[in-house]
Amino acid sequence: MPPTHRSSSRYTRFAEVALAALVVVCPLALGGAARWLSWPLMVLAGVAAVLAGVGARRQGQSLRFPLLALPLGVGAALCAVQLVPLPAGVLRVLSPEAASLREFALEPLGLTRARPVSLEPSATWRELSKHLAYLLTFLAAVQVCRSRERRRRLLAVLVFTGAAVVLVGLGHSLLGVSSLLGLKAWEHARPPLMTFFANPNHLAGFLGLASTVGVGLALTTRPRSRALPFALAAGASGLGVVLSLSRGGIAFFVFGQAMLVLWLSRQRREEAGRSLLGGSRSTAALLGLLAVLAVGTYAVTEALWVEARSADSLEKLSQSKVALWPMMARAASAFPVLGMGRGAFEAVFPRYQSEPNPNTLTHPENAVLQVVAELGVPGLLLLAVALWAFIGLLRREGLDALEGASLAGVAALGLHNLFDFSLELPACAVAVLVVLGAVVRPRERGKEAGGPVCLTPSWGLLCAGMALTALGLVALVPGRHRLADAEAELATLVRERAPLDMVRARGLELIDRHPSDYLLYRMVASAHVARGGGEGAAEALAFINRALTLAPRDAVSHRVAAQALLALGRRSQGFLEYRLANEAGDLGVLRGEAVRQARSVEDLVAMTPDSPELAGHLVDALSNVLGRQPLALDYNGWARAHFEGRPGVVGLWKREARLRLLRKELPEAEGACVQVERLEPERLDTVLLRAEVLKGRGEGEAALRAVEALRSRNPMNVELAFTLASWQLEAGLTRRARETLHAVGGLLSDYQQRARMLSMEAEALEREGLLSRAVERRQTAARLVPSSDAYFAVARLQETLRRYDAAARSVREGLELLPPEAREPARAWVTRLESAERSRVETRRKELLDDPKAQELEHLLGDSREPAVEP
Template sequence: MLLVLLPLALGSAPGWVLWPLVVLAGLAFVLACVGAWRQRRSLHLPLLALPLGAGALLCLLQLVPLPPGLLAVLSPEAAALRDFTLVPLGLDGPRPLSLDPPSTWRELARHLAYLLTFIAAVQVCRSGRARRRLLGTLAFTGAGVASLGLLHSLLGLDRLWGVIAFVHARPPLLTPFGNPNHLAAFLTLSATVALGLALSSGTRVRAVPFAVAAVLSGAGVLLSLSRGGIAFFVFGQLAFGLLLLGRRAEKARARTWRRGGAVLLCFLAVLAVGGYVASERISAELATADSVEELRQSKMELWPVVASAARAFPLGMGRGAFESAFPRYQTRPVINTSTHPENAVLQLASELGVPGVLLLVVLLWGFGRLLRREGLGVLEVAVLAGVAALGLHDLFDFSLELPASAVAAWVALATVARPDDRARSGSPRGRAPLAGLAVGVALTAVALVALVPGGSTLAAAEEELGGLVAARAPLAEVRARGLALIDRHPADHGLQDLMGIALADAGRSEAVEALAFANRALFLNPQDARAHRVAARALLTLGRRTQAFLEYRLAFEAGDRELVWREALGRARTLAELQALTPDAPADVVPFATELIRTGHAQEALPWLAWARERLGTAPEVVGLWEREARLRLDRHELMEAEAASAEVSRRAPDALSSHLLHADVLRAQGRKEEALEFLEALRTRFPGDEELAFTLARQQVDLGLTRRARETLHQVAPYLSSLPHRAQLFMLEGASYEQEGHRARALESWKSVARIQPGPEAWFKVASLHESLYQLDAAARAAREGLRLLPAEKRAEGEAWVARLETAERQRTEARRRARIGGTDERDQLLRVLGSDEDVRAGGSEGL
């Protein structure tokens, strides 16, 4: 049940999966103890059970509350966090080593569940039939997951089971695993195990289902497009082959190859075909890591930072606490939160410290002992090769941090770590199994109890407090709930930010408290852009405007760009405040100038541009500032100043197309439209195929009535247009040219193309307007309704009135036509009455006439 349930339960990523994991693991252990008692066998505890048990014990020790003095000795970093972030809030009680106790509680339950599962599997796997049944379940589960992905692809479904949509993930192969790396890791193990089952089967008939399962799982690895998954899948197959060749049982080996050679060749052939089918997608994915430098900048870039964080915690920051504790050690702004270091060694080193590294060494030693074990069969070799590939994959991923792959790996290892099938305990019947039964029940109870405090997650805590803040709940309620959640998740900077947001605009005394929360958030995450924004709002409330805009600038440099620009630029009033808000990086100054002009700071824009140019000196970005000034001067109809600024742009960047386009706009603003047109047409030989030049030229040709020349210009550049926005712009200009000629039907077709390529309210409203001009009122109403559907509800009143008018006019016209038809019938009936009786009319109708 665990082998099947966990992969299907969204790859075991949801938190609720831990409850069935613990229950089923405890049940498996109990049943294994009962089986051992009935078979007169004692429970076998392999060496590999030691890291699991010790890991659970370390989690428990990390949860023990320690007095401040002892905490400072064992973990200075945890003590510093307590003193700086908790004591000022009145949370001055004893604290554990873990910086996120709920996560460590969950990890305690998970480790205990793995321990119970592993020992139960070791006991069950004393039976050869049970071993093959367990491994067959793993193999067919992997094949089923891969087949599910193939079925979704064939049916064109973008929702799992046609119902569940992944919010943040877009997996190339849609399966319960939202992460393609985790999918590839699980399928690597299942494919290798399936191949081992096929090669160790007694007959070809029994080998066929396992061979098919191996092929399906291997194809799933390729279609997952996971670069690491594909690489370590190939490693697993090569390791399996090399281990088989290294076996010394020559007769058995020859017999094995005669029986399984055809299966192996078929497997490789089908994988080759699958690789060929997905070759383009695989090549595109591998092209993103076609150099060592690009690979280093992807996942390995964080490794030195994680290593420095691990050195700060000799006894670990707490198992599972990486997500909340690591932001304090990040050295550069990041958009996404790192939940795992994506390296198994660094994961254990940072969360469990030196003891965790020692446990990893013991684990590797125990695996090496299994690998050197005498008498390994084909199936055991396949299991060890698959687990090795999965473990090495976790040097670049964290699939073993999720129960689906972890349980599969421990169950697979149990089939090799089992004792001799004929070994029996010399102890009296049932004594050791019954004692183990009591221990297992106690461990299951501990794991279930641990899930209760472990039910609180960072996301849930931030969502709860954020809901109170967004609903503008009373400050007393927000403060009380916020302190309780901070006490539960002391290293989470997001909770500090939310408290600061709630207090920043509530008054001067609350603003001072908000600054304290922002300061604590920056202690927990020095790259926290939201904390700088909270500080800026609080400083504005306190009247310290210049310092507030410095905080806004720091928030911008920490990654909070668009939101800060909208908020900060809307609140800036003076040139000094704009100067304080200006980013330090020259590359950000020109976009800042664009936003500054767009937000309507007309009075301060020109002196700011002069100050910014002086500040940048000889930096290349100065040209962009001169260009922004020229555009601003044109908007203000200051033509002489605009011409001087344009000349400065041309002097500094004589070969840039933007300089020439600016000069043409200046000529046009001066009324020299024909000269501007000739200037642009002369540029076509220097910049053939340039979209911006073509669109500018076509626009001016349309304005001058040269509609056919405008369409020729557009048709010449059409083959070079690849993006949808550019093609939409082409059809817009084409439609404008037809409309100016009076060809409204052709203009309508062009604007319909715009609405199809780039749907938007403006495009649909233009289509509706053209339909109305052609007296196609029903079609006009439908197009207007399409545009209304894309507008916010508060902006639909005018459009709905237009649609109502169109529909009313259409109904009136339809009614008029119906009355006209009815009127013709009445005249005919009157004529018939003159010629004969009403009865003749009713009986004969028109035939009588």
């Protein structure tokens, strides 16, 4: 049957509905981050493409394949190539990194099957489906947007979706709702504007595109009255960009508007026949948008200033995400042929991360690095083709204001993705593809020279579209496995202390599925270490070596390695791993876990970083926390000799002096103090140390005079005042201690300092016998800085005053601040106080009963203990 020529086809209308549904659903699906979005994305894209093809056949139109479709199609093909299992020799040629991972980490564990180029196959399966969906969406948009009305309707859906997102955010702000629709709270994000987007940069990118396209619709809509909704929607989306507080989003949105203004100005100069009315409308629309942005900027001026100051210098900029680009470039350079696998960046990058970072980096936040790292040199070529095709669109003759605005919005979003990754999620990606499809659609006047490739929509071509849709859906089956799910499952087994054989077996299954995820290896190693024993430690070491190969800067892996090595008796290596854990970012591991395992100076030397300050912290932990002063002194002596001539060595001499004073070794303390005075003679701490030495030698009055003189020279030093007051309390000079504290009362800057002052005043009053006033001070301090110790101090005073009921209440308040395992002594205290209160009441009652005067008074006033008699 020959094709029937019609101006419209219901199949094309249905394809338009499917595309509109994609434009709306993707932002609502948490900005495209919702897991369930992959299936409707693929279904709607496939339906739109097939229906658009059927509509083209029924209307006798040819299908167009613009140059911009090439990167999408070839990108999908590259994803498919990355998933093909390869023999070891071929894999070694195409991806030496993938081959080395197989040989080092997988084959010794018995995982010997052929491996693909992708180091995270399940993520690449998902990306294959996504690329196919994008390709079909773009081709469908190109076909549907042949009609001017359909093109405007699709773009209007984008514009009004952006405005609706902003209205949702404003509604949350007005109602004071901190969770999405009152149902979902973001776990790791605190966006300034609560919308479906958890990431403010992604929100700004989407709204910036919607606003710019809205300006184009407002400029090209006739009559003028019908343009008002588009202008208002564009203003709302622009306001949302400002309220997002995204520095990059705001900057590139302004760039997009500037680009549109320049393009309109050129058009006005080149088109002599353009009416003055059209020019005035363009100016009015842009001025209206700028007015809305000015109002929004004024409303959030303070917040914007804070954001701007966080990147107001080259130094601060170098410490931002830009500082990570060299590491990411090194990661990309390791996979030049076919990349590490589309979507594999999150799993693979820790191997090349040379600086510790507490965050998981899922994307490079740079479109070029993303493509080069995951697709290699072919990806860079595809990016160049896409850029060439886009420049061709910009140079295209006959563009109207709507097309110019669309291209300006896409250009701004593309440049923003040099510092963001919003195009990696469907919300922004689908919006861009629909907008580009509207611009590269076949022109109404026919095919132009150098235009897109035209193909007759045969049934074979339509079947190919259905096959691509089916392939995309099938790809989601192996793509359903995610890193986070695997990590959570294995972590649950380890935490619940499942049988070791079960943990190992399941761990190997998950490692086989996610071979580059270092966390899986680490969790299996942790399970072996937790079981103890030499055999378990050896097995743990085998797994943790793989984890450290995949993530050399993972602090927890170094800690697990240290535990395994210590269990095997390899102490020097174990403490070296503790040191590496500290250098990788675990700042508490040395003072917390490692120092408790140390038995000798040699152990401490092995864990000591190249920092006299950290060595001093280890001395403090040994002396103050563990009470191992002899070992602390020996280690401090080594540290002083090792760091001789370094700026921080004076701190070690100070610790030496105080440790000697603690052990009553006065000559040695005097010698250490002399060294401190030689190195830092003018410092306040040095004078205090000399006073401490005088005090240790029994010259308390001289020490006190020295501190008082120092205090007179430093009247604004609050800590010095606290020190002097504590010394005065020790000397029994309670009144002078309170005077010292009152002198700095107006200088206290926070609740911690004020609570400390009140506690010291209470101690002075308690020594003077003014217990009621001391209780008031203690209660105020406990309210300022609540803690179990503060409430218990109040309770002890109240108990001394025989206020047992009040004391019991104070103990209960302190008990709530204790961990559950430490509450039993406090409960026993409450029981004792309540018993004492009952005894006191009972004793008082008996005294009243035995006292005739009390009985007579009770008779005159009426016995309240007798029940009232109802009339």
